[in-house]
């Protein structure tokens with residue numbers, strides 16, 4: 001019975017690339033209330049096959065890489081889940097200089113990266129002027145590359161300045177689209193309304209925009225996930241980043257259980273069918289919870305990987321969650337490692353910017 005309904009919903013999703021919120025919730029319930037392992041497997045297989053078909057119709061076997069530069073772990077915010085939250089006194093804080101950031105790009109370019117993602121906590125040291133100077137320098141030296149910023153909530157005016165400095169894309173996960181749930185993950189000074197406004201501004205200004213959420217955060221229900229999917233349908237972002245929640249020992253969520261790999265993979269499949277052209281990373285968090293997590297992410301519909309390009313000396317300090325992988329590897333090692341992994345499942349890394357198609 002529930003397998004039959006599951007198949008109906010999958011068919012509809014594959015055809016129309018959208019379900020209603022109620023249907024998304026039903027799809028999740030069909031899959032995750034099934035206890036028979038054989039049926040679970042069948043359900044996943046059928047979803048992932050469809051997701052790969054869609055993925056390959058749009059992108060072939062190409063996997064896009066983004067060089068991730070974690071340039072500051074100072075953060076003014078205090079999100080309950082995040083290891084670099086301001087109240088965590090145990091983190092050793094660091095900031096990369098413009099020179100260091102630029103050098104990461106030089107190294108990355110030689111390896112074949114054509115997108116650089118500058119990610120950091122919400123750090124007041126990096127004023128609009130400083131950010132613009134960095135972006136400008138990267139874009140002048142590497143005009144064939146895309147620059148993505150992932151530096152949190154700023155004013156529309158700031159976003160406009162970054163765009164004029166040459167920034168191409170902006171990542172700002174919405175984390176959860178449910179008001180109540182948002183307030184369970186964040187202190188009162190942060191609001192979902194503000195977050196959504198930022199995403200709207202970014203989109204209107206003409207960025208390629210990335211939203212996304214964590215899977216398995218404390219208090220998350222299928223209803224919340226269905227709301228996330230509905231919100232994404234409304235926003236129509238160009239990129240969607242999802243990964244399992246992983247607890248960090250020095251946060252209020254230290255004792256909360258991690259999110260599940262299976263649920264994350266399932267949602268990647270659902271996202272691929274819902275957003276055929278979206279750039280969907282197989283995230284480091286997924287690779288942290290399962291040794292083959294990123295490969296399985298690609299096989300569930302993801303088409304992007306974001307290896308670490310940060311200087312090895314600071315990697316340990318950018319720990320949003322415990323046991324993060326790649327903190328002991330050089331950028332060149334991560335690049336090779338990723339290439340091997342991608343090729344082992346029959347896909348190929350391409351030396352391209354990897355813009356949103358069409």
Ligand code: 5AD
Nearest residue numbers: 081082173244245246247285320321
């Ligand atoms: N587990 C998994 N992902 C996390 N992030 C932050 N903290 C955690 C955690 N404990 C994610 C958030 C953020 C992105 C940069 O990292 O979704 O947007």
Ligand code: FES
Nearest residue numbers: 326329334337338
């Ligand atoms: Fe960094 Fe595998 S991606 S070591």
